[in-house]
Amino acid sequence: MHWTSILAIYVLFWVMSAFVLLPFGVRTHDEMGIEKVPGQADSAPANFRPRRLLVRATLLAAVLTALYVLNYIYGWVGYEQLDLFNRAPSY
Structure with missing residues (x-):
């Protein structure tokens, strides 16, 4: 396997991992007891890192x-x- 293939697979796994991990550990202003800015969405994160x-x-x-x-x-x-x-290979 070429190093460029490994790099491409790594990038695909990285993007997938970032989207999968995005919602974990994030809390809203209501959950943290912080006052919201007028017009702010209720689901906006307060502690996004x-x-x-x-x-x-x-x-x-x-x-x-x-x-x-x-x-x-x-x-x-x-x-x-x-x-x-249990299908036989078609090649």
């Missing part, structure tokens, strides 16, 4: 990419294990 999100997404993407590359090298899980309907 983008640096923490970037670090968590980076770590999770690194772990997922490492697992993907190791599975590619050692072949732990292949299409045979994921074939739920």
Whole structure:
């Protein structure tokens, strides 16, 4: 596997991880007991920390990419294990 392929897979995992981790740990103004600005949405976050999100997404993407590359090298899980309907390969 080329390093550019690994980089592309890492970027895909990073974006997916960032969106998955986005809602965790964020609290609204009502939950924190802080007064809202007039016109502010009720669901607006009061304690959004983008640096923490970037670090968590980076770590999770690194772990997922490492697992993907190791599975590619050692072949732990292949299409045979994921074939739920027991179809023969069509190639």
